[in-house]
Amino acid sequence: MAYLLLIYIFIMKIFLNFLIFSFIFINDVSAERIITSEDVQTNLDIVWICIATVLVFFMKAGFIMVEIGFTKAKNAVNAIMKNMMDFAVSSIAFWVIGFGIMFGTSNGLFGTDGFFLHDYADSRDPWLFAFWMYQLVFVSSTAAIVSGAMAERTRFFASLMFTVFMSAFIYPIFGSWVWGSFYHGGGWLENLGFKDFAGSTVIHAIGGWAGLAGTMVLGPRMGKFRRDGTINPILGHNLPLAALGTLILWFGWYGFNAGNTLEGGSKIANIMINTTLSGSAAAVSGMITAWFRFGKPDVGMTLNGALSGLVAITAGCADVEPVWAVVTGIVAGVIVVFSVIQFDRLKIDDPVGAVSVHGVCGVWGTVALGMFKTGEMFNLHNIGIQLLGSVIAFVWAFFVSYGIFMFIKKAIGLRVTEEEEYQGLDYSEHTAAAYPDFQITNIK
Template identity: 40%
Template sequence: MLDILWVLLCSGLVFLMQAGFMCLESGLTRSKNNINVAVKNFLDFGISVALFWLFGYGLMFGASQVGWLGWGSFTPTLSMPESAVFFLFQAMFCGTATTIISGAIAERLNFNSYLLIAALVSGLIYPLFGHWAWNGLLADNSGGWLQIIGFVDFAGSTVVHSTGAWVSLATLLIVGARQGRFSKTGTANKIQGANMPFSVLGILLLWFGWIGFNGGSTLAFNDQVPGIVVNTMLAGVMGLLTAAALSALQHRRVEVEVIINGAIAGLVAITACCHVVTTPLAAVVGMTGAAVATVVEYWMVRSRLDDAVGAVAVHGGAGIWGTLCVALFGQLPLLDTGLTRLSQLFVQLLGCGICFAWAFGVSWVGLRLLNRVMPLRVPAQAEVVGLNISEHHAKTDTYDLFQVMDQQAETQDLSLRVPVEPFTEIGHIATRYNQVMANLERQHQQQVDDLGHIYHLVAIASSALETNTFTIQDPELEELSERYDDLGNLARVFQQLLMAVQTRQQTLETLWPLVMQADVGLRQQIVTKMVRDRLPTAGVAESDAIAHQMVTQLDQYATFADVLAAIDASIPQPANRPN
């Protein structure tokens, strides 16, 4: 009964890893997609357990058909405590393999397509490879063909983690990178996750759950358990520290994403061999696992493969390394396969290769066919808006803010306001934004009013030139001069212009008697120029019939200033002429 209790407890710890994956992936992706990420993790677990109960368990642990697939135990009744707890533990493993895919292809995959991928993995890919490697875990079973030739994967570095990684890789190759992840020149642009502390919480939950993941794989509470748990913890710690050191050397800073994946890589690597390596070697496995994951992630970026959370590098790269460490560092008597170390290494390599060929090959073919019928990737606009909205119609405060901004940019309507959700961070932003827009609206209205005054000034000037009337003391000019610097300057300039024109008119009126004393030719030229330049001649030209007859004749002067200069030069100056 103690063994049953232990496996039951470990099943609960492995189930807790679902929460860890959800926190990890939600934090490493952008907030506009976090609901989609959470729902995918939640729903793929339900699909995995349901399909594993319907036929996955039978394919994996049913009576082996020449080592290739199981048959029997479909929809098991599980009346015995031992069989019930074994099924529960294995169902949690199936759910873990499936949920790994969710993070890798986050922020771009159609939701319904993901559910079909989850069904394919949990209903076919995982159970069949699991049969080849683990069918013999049940005492009455003969074992799958990989297990028979000596393949060892204690808790699933390859069976669980690499399976999820290779399906992720196939999906990434088909759906492509997220918008903006890589430039046209091939440069990688970092897409910052929305909540790094949430991701750190996720890795801590995963780490805690890993105690049950590895410790429960003994299927009994025996003397191996303490050493397995210690090896697991130490490998994770060394992976964490190694990743931190590599990040500091490469980037001159410790990046949160790097150390998170370093810790997971150490845990993934030790999973295959934690029962057969010594504690110092467990530390080496964790360190090298983090280094391998770092190299694989570098290769992924160079190949323009956009893994949103680094799942392929961590679960695939470190998974292969951990599986090989069974042969490299494992104690052969504890392995009890009867193979030499070199032969064991060959079998481990074969198992890794078969896992890749099966998981990657089946998912690649299946998803290529599915993509022709139903596009796997969401439309470009849906990706920009975010999968929270496009896939689940889950409106957010930021979405409302962006909608108002877009409407204002399109309509130039500054009166639009953002809905405010009280007592929230985005609500404070919306309130401040509305205040800014209110101030801008007032300034815009003031500018409109000022333009109205300017138009009025133009009307005054046009009317003055048409009617030859000049009003210097205009009330609106005085008001503008007092209220506004720029418009006031304009008003003062306009006043000075009117005063100058009025002064010139007075000068002409004073000079006119002298002009009349000049010869006829000069008078003709002066009057003609005055009419052409629209100068105030009312009441003057009418008194001289000769001038009216000569109005249409051309004169030799280009401007009115030339006429005045000619007057000043040719007419004798009286003693009382104004200056």
């Protein structure tokens, strides 16, 4: 795995050198024109957006590894296929309709032009194309969150169907309410004063609440709960892979958060510091909370603790002081442990803890921005607006997703059969095996 990372870093260096050369030295500025500081800054902005896009795209590998690591070996290929095709399907759906709905000229609720990038492509604006790519990897991340929550019992085609709805409608419509001003006008939630810098709500909570709807329609995995209602833990088969996936997600999070500046400037460093501190504080508090609760420093809870801190600081990473980033992370690490426990008690089966990490801690991070925003500490109006936006996000994502999942369930079936689930989705859905030479031998 270390060799793969070295190869990736080498490719990244070549790619970045190419971008810098392309945008700065062979920009279509004629030889007669003097290159101004504005030209340089514009090209720098484009390069930075492209770098951030590549970082967030690499998070896809992290999502795959986390899902594989926290689930059974017999479902690893299915996790790969879902996450791989989430990106492919999202790309087409977002190009066809999603981007236009999110950033087109708004009618007050969503955009009404820009489909197929038709109204933008003629301009050949490299900043716009870079921006489209950056928004695309956000869409794909939202779909990946849903995939993790519904792991090990969802039909592959049903999963792809929902990805179309998420990429074309659910995410873009809510995104237009909050981030519509990135290109055309302002969304109505944004106009009320709702803030979400990089997506604690727009991306993570939307994905988390959609995942919650999916798990409730699906029901728990076979064997998750005993006949008397007690919980039967289903352990993941590869915690080292889950840990590596978590670190890759953390690595990509620097592009996820800092990239939303949409410009190469001084804000980037402060955002990266806050991202680091919140993730670290949450990893520590999550580990300690699990240690007290279970009598041991639980690996899974520690990994999810780190992710919860990264999710929580995503909303306020550009607007809070480092000390409050630490506080945000500490609280997130505690919340995620008790949230996972509570969902189990409610018999809501979330194999990777996606609802707790992204949904619950996404809400906390959004409210924390209202509490800790620099210059407006504990402003009750801001806190109220942040709470309102979080409630609207839940209502929108959960109930719309629930309806879509019920439609898919009635139309083509959402869940695999008991026999297929017992065999494993690698075989029943893909006629494949992630570890074809692996077998369990009973030693007497």
